Amino acid sequence: MRKSLICLFQAGILVAGLGLFSPLASAADQSVQFYLDTAKYFADLQEFERAESFLTKGLTEYPEDLKLLIELSGLYRQQKKHQEEVLAQVRIVKKDPTRAANWGRLGELNILLKLYPAAVHAYQKALAVEPQNPRYQQGLNIAQNLVKTMLDLESESQALIKPTPSPRLDPELEKLLTPLPSPSPLPIPQETPVPIASSGPDDDLLGPEPGLGETEVYQRKYISFFQTQLTPLNRHAVQWFLKDLPRFNYNLIGSEINGDLLSFLKLVKRYQQENAGQMAATQEKQDAKIGDKVIPWSETQRIMRAAYVFNPDWSYSPIKVTGPHLHKTRDKGEYYAIHVNSTLKLNLNIFKLLNEQPEKYAEIPQTWDLTKEIVVGSSNSEYLSEYKPLEQENPARYMLPTALKVFEEEKKEPEKAMSYLVITEVKKLEDFILKGDVRKADMPKDDIRLGFGEKETPRSLGVNLDDGYKIWETRQVGGKEQKQEVGFMKVRGFLETEAQAQPIIVGRDFEMGDQIKEYPKAGILPTIRLGTTAVGLGGSTAYPVQGSWFVPQASYDTEYNMARLLGISELYNTLHFSMNWPVNYPINRFRNTGVISGLIEVGTVKRFYLRQWIFSAGIRGGYLIGALINHPDAQTTVPTQASLGITPTLGIHYQATPDLMFGLDLGARIYPGFGLADKESWEYKEDGFTRDVTFPMLSSVGPYLTFFGNYIF
The missing domain is CATH 2.40.160.20 (Porin)
Structure with a gap:
């Protein structure tokens, strides 16, 4: 029963299919490849449930496809390897049970695998060795909150959960799709529990507030894309983020909401607060009526699990026709063309859902100049009169193929892509800036090693060569804590779990444990x-x-x-x-x-x-x-x-x-x-x-x- 509830609790982080985001992918092999690529992307980030959801959705649409079956089988093997890491850490703990860091790492791994009781036990052991360590105290609070939530859900839903028989599969297929067993959680001895700190419902997503001398690390954010317009441009926007910002966990939502998105998100938040117990206990995937809108259950869950919602809002300027213009190119030679011009504008609205009420966190604008060429026979001005009526066309319809062509061309020269300016502006937002600490500082050799927390690596966060990072320190000035910049460096290479950086501007020698903070640039x-x-x-x-x-x-x-x-x-x-x-x-x-x-x-x-x-x-x-x-x-x-x-x-x-x-x-x-x-x-x-x-x-x-x-x- 409890295992079923845990699975139900985790269902909110499954990723929606991108059917509405991929209107351009018409061929079956393109769709299958999309599912394979996206599943591999999430599997590389150890987001196995998200990877599995894409593969199972692909199998729903293409049940005969052998590549999807093979990939799903490989995913389960990868899960087993991930679970074996926990067992390896258990063996490390047994060899040296007096070291708090071993127990702390075990607690983090157990939370990652949703083994919350085992995580409580591990953090209690860590605190027994280092009672004043705030990181282990916060980890214990998180694990105990999750255990308490599980128990509350089980208590409230005993009478509501009805077992649903699973459909029988072909024996060979069933054998292939059977998940590998999870490791059993460690038993929890009867110890005096540490009181759970009073916190809001979303504090676990944010992590502990650092005190003086403590370093911050980046906490992975859950992002949902929500479209207020059904356009293939959204598909490209999603691809930008999946490619260049692996620092996020993505919930890709396909619903279209007409009207004010912020008002709708507030309705969702209120609905979540008023119906939390009933929704968690309901095994059937029922649609939710939020205000006057009916939203599928799966998408309601994804909205509620998101920390931020990204909403791309596209618009076009009126069409303007000019010319004829003389062109001289190597492949086409000389020719005259009428220019049909418009400006495509993106307003990327970002909403923050972590607080009691959703709020608009940021708005990032970007424009693209669109020009469609119509080749004509000469410089005769009569051609301009002939094509002037195009200015009455709907630019969203007429200029869409040109916009899609521009986005495809940007993939050939990504260093000049306007879309990367959008990515850079998102990186600059305070909530999304990468943070970590100096793991090693060899100043005579200008060799600095950067870490981003025990759960992340430079590759998993998308750190690139030549990315800039500032060194900060916290000082007491007039009885108040103030952060001051003391240096700047650039990334020059990568190790397995660390980035190697070169100091550029040095206010003082960098030291192990110094706070680092990303300083994003488009280059x-x-x-x-x-x-x-x-x-x-x-x-x-x-x-x-x-x-x-x-x-x-x-x-x-x-x-x-x-x-x-x-x-x-x-x-x-x-x-x-x-x-x-x-x-x-x-x-x-x-x-x-x-x-x-x-x-x-x-x-x-x-x-x-x-x-x-x-x-x-x-x-x-x-x-x-x-x-x-x-x-x-x-x-x-x-x-x-x-x-x-x-x-x-x-x-x-x-x-x-x-x-x-x-x-x-x-x-x-x-x-x-x-x-x-x-x-x-x-x-x-x-x-x-x-x-x-x-x-x-x-x-x-x-x-x-x-x-x-x-x-x-």
Whole structure:
């Protein structure tokens, strides 16, 4: 009976099927693969019940699929391995029963496996060795609360629970699907219980409040997605979080609620408070009438078990039609196209359910510029008139395929994806920031080891290379506790249960036990540069014009950290734009003629840190474009010329704060003026014809020097 009640109590954390979140997956093999991938994801996090729920739902839809059966069998074997960890810890305790940490670890494992009486016993043993340890006291309180809840549920539901016969399966299938037995809980000796601390119903999710000198660790949060719109965009939003934020446990909900979601969540909370005993005791999955809405029982349970609800709210700006626009591409050549434009906006509403009443915790906005191209025959303005009526279309319907295409394209260049900015903003919210402590501090070798609690590892939480963490300490100032930042570091590698970090900014030597706190960044560095470059004519800067070796220039870079994708620390992809100051070249009759040039380059840069000092090496390649000013032969348009080249650089930088960096880059600009294809001379257009002008070719071969500053997003 009690075992049945425990299973019933745990039913609230099963994950809903994603039928409504996957309208794009029409083929059976895609659906099966989705169930397999999601189950494996949760199994890797040791969320076996969630993994099992996805596999069993997949078997309900595809009972003949052998891959699902094999995966489910493997899941049960994985559960057995997890249970064997508890038995191994029991053997450790038997070898050294006088060590409190052994008993404490056993208590945590028993809670993880829902063996609450055994957890009570383990924590009581730990407290017998270390009576003043607040972590073991809190663990005991949690375990005793869970045991008390189980007993209350059993007492209230004795008369209501009716056994439901299970349907008979094929003998071979039944053998395959039979779960492995759970380890028996350890017997609880008759000891004087420690009083249960008075706490709210959700305090167990939050963990103990740290005192002075104690470190906080991240407590895994339960997240539910709730959609107020039925759109395939929600499927992509869920995928972002599943991929980049494994720090959450997810309940994926498929219901659509019209109206105010916060008001509905308050109704759910009130319903939970008023009907807690009846709902827990009811074995049948009855629908719940909440206000004037009827919600399936399974989804009601998932709402109530969530600590936070994420609600994606999508909207489009009115359609605007422009053009025709000229396009020049390598694969399509030259063509004209009408542009149908709209802006897609996401407001990610986050609701917090941990308090007595649900509340809106945060709202994260993000936009995407959508452009649909319609190829036309020429630049004739009549095409614009033809397509202007599209501005009357419903943008949510007409621009949806374009939005889905944009999201698919972002998967190819995730370092530039706007969706990752949403993920970064979620990481920055105080409730979701990763916290832990310093496990080892070897300051002479700049080797810091980070831990995130005994239940988590860097991989299970999704910690990435180059992620930043601040060191905090708590001090007594005027009789009050104040947290002060004393350092900053970046993750450089991973061990099995720890992350290896490099100190960057050091206010004092880091020590074992120091509090660490995540400092989330998207890894995007916009950079402003001022400096000089070489601009010349005739294939070299040796043309007799004074000062052409050091022409003032300004530039703008955007750097994208590639460590998350390539696994190489401090490697950046760079997009560079620059423009030089106009230079006058008084050659023969061209007394007033000058040259202005611009540069577009892409490349990479690698940085090497020595605390706050940084050495860099990079290379870029691109396209140099020049224009002649006041050329006497060109009256209507400006002659232009272009060439290809590279810019290797070396630099020394300084990280002033976790957000700000500045420095000096030196290098060589090597654009010898060979031209592109047939464009070996300056050209301009007149009367629809392309004409050449007589002037030495543009080049940029010489020193490159820039000072820069950037802000790290």
